[in-house]
Amino acid sequence: MNDYHVHISAKHNPMDLRLGEVWRYRGLIRLFTRRNFTVTYKQTVLGPAWLFISPLLTSIVYLIIFGRIADLSTDGTPQLLFYLTGTGVWTYFSSCVTVNSGTFVNNAHLIGKVYFPRLTIPVSSVLSAALKLAIQMILVLVLLAVYMIAGNVSPNFAAWPLVLLEVLQLGLLGMGVGIVISSLTTKYRDLSILVSFGVQLWMYASPIVYPLSTVSVGWLRTLLIINPVTAPMEIIRYALLGKGSIEALPVILSWVWTAAAALGGIVLFNRTERTFLDTV
């Protein structure tokens, strides 16, 4: 019965990521994920239908502003499909960042009262965002089928498994960035104000409403190559819509960023978690 031993020390080993413990609490992760998902749509009229309505409306707005007025290229793919894919993926990534950036402050009541591996909170918010993305992708697939029959688009089916990999990568990246912010906001609250603003700017610095191929030179090109969201977005488009520029440098940079954000995030997060309660 008494096989559990925990040693708590004032000294903290930053390299101990304690991921095994997170795995042991996978039941809790599942419950958190389900709670995030169901509680959002309790006592709403349309319920989960919002998952379709909001990206559709956003895409239509983009279509009018960026497609018609600004006349930006969509690499020859159907505009609605282009923007719908873009908003779906971006919403997923940005919610990984913004939701996780409030991990400590928003869950203080829970964290302050009972111990559980804190990393379960960001992991489950990534999972519930991924679940929403999966549902939104149904809409994309339906539209894709329609356009395929009309002969307007030709997906690269062989590359579809890459979509899963890129979703995983964006999740890790978004969580990493989010928890770095959440760790810092326990002391510097003003960072949280920057988050929503920063995420919005980030979107325009990513190939969401325009493809990478339209920007061939200049500082914006450099920015796009450094931006870790560029490669995943282009790969997803390449797989789903058949058009996208996959280059070695952005892909490598993107993975370096992702690894740095995820590892650095977890180390910082574990450090903050120990005494966060005293500073909140």
Place this chain on the structure above:
Amino acid sequence: MITPEIRNRNTAIKMSGIRKQYRLGEYGGRTLQEDLQSWWARRRGREDPNERIGSVRRKGTFWALDGIDLTIHRGERVGIIGANGAGKTTLLKLISRVTAPTEGEIDIYGRVSSMLEVGTGFHREMTGRENIYMNGSILGMTREEIDARMDDIIEFSEVGEFIDTPVKRYSSGMFVKLAFSVAAHLSSEIIIMDEVLAVGDMAFQNKCLERMRRAADEQGRTVLYVSHNMSTIRRLCERCIVLDHGHIVYDGDVEQAIGVYMDRSLNEDTVDMDLSAKSHSGAVDERVAVMERLRLLEMKKDDEIAGLRAAPVYESGEKMYMLLDLTLTRPVDDLLLRVTLRTDSDVGVGTAWLPLGSLGPGPQQAVVSFPLERLAKGVFYVSLGLCVNDEIGRGKALDHITRAFRIEVEGSPAWNTQAYGSVRF
């Protein structure tokens, strides 16, 4: 963490040299830039550019726990008592891993389930059953373990048919019962409770205490219990620790511990008390009326003040005369002084509301008397409150001091307080 060798099978918790520091006052007040500057300077062994010159390090900090060495064995029911701010909750927080110690080491053998608050992680929109899963998982149970105990939990909680109703429709009593049931049915080896039993009705409270007692005696689970309610400590615990300003001042027998705690909460037997130094509660933030000082008076036969009493010791049948200094910030009509006597076991004996009349703003003085004629012998702790009744007759406490002072009543040596109680009819 599973270790190949458990060093001591009888140890549940071992703490050595535990200290926990908190910073006083506002956190922050520094920008990210300043923190980065300081960090950079420290790294390079330079002087911190943001440190005030000549300032002492660790200024504005205090030690909530200051050198705790403690071993708790398996199957023990341990009570932790102490005044507010003595470090009780901090101690539990360290053991339940909510926060980390500043210095020292803790070894915990067994899973810990902590109830620092009732219904941690309960979500109002989810049903009772969903919340059982949620709560159980947060406290470290697997789904299978929860399923296996689900029926017991529902039965113990007495919420029965409402189990599939969202908990936001529950009464607060039902909420507490459900929350306690989950925690009580956990398969953890160590149970930590911070005064959660204070809520809920008496019958349920007794059921909970009984449950905890059996968990320790029959299943060898270790129970750590923090409370201000001495009677629950008495009923549940077999060992008691008294904390005072972050130190363990007593560890052992429950009765002894309660005695130590009661006497510690008072400075000494005195007849002239500075009440402003004591811990006030009630609507003190408004500071409408605050008790400042209290003197016990000796009276002449014709109710004239003879001076201070020699000692706070009374014969049964005497009257206790008190001279109270208080400060008001605005006029208060029909102010009452509430005087509550409690025994050394923290059992209430009785309360009187003594009229002070209508008082204007500024410093005020009042002499009031409290009859002791029915009191049998014993040591009594006196709590004081300033109250007003609102339009519908409900009392509102403007200021309150728990255990402001203590008195002793001398009576017949034949009186057996244990058997007869504290009041002679």
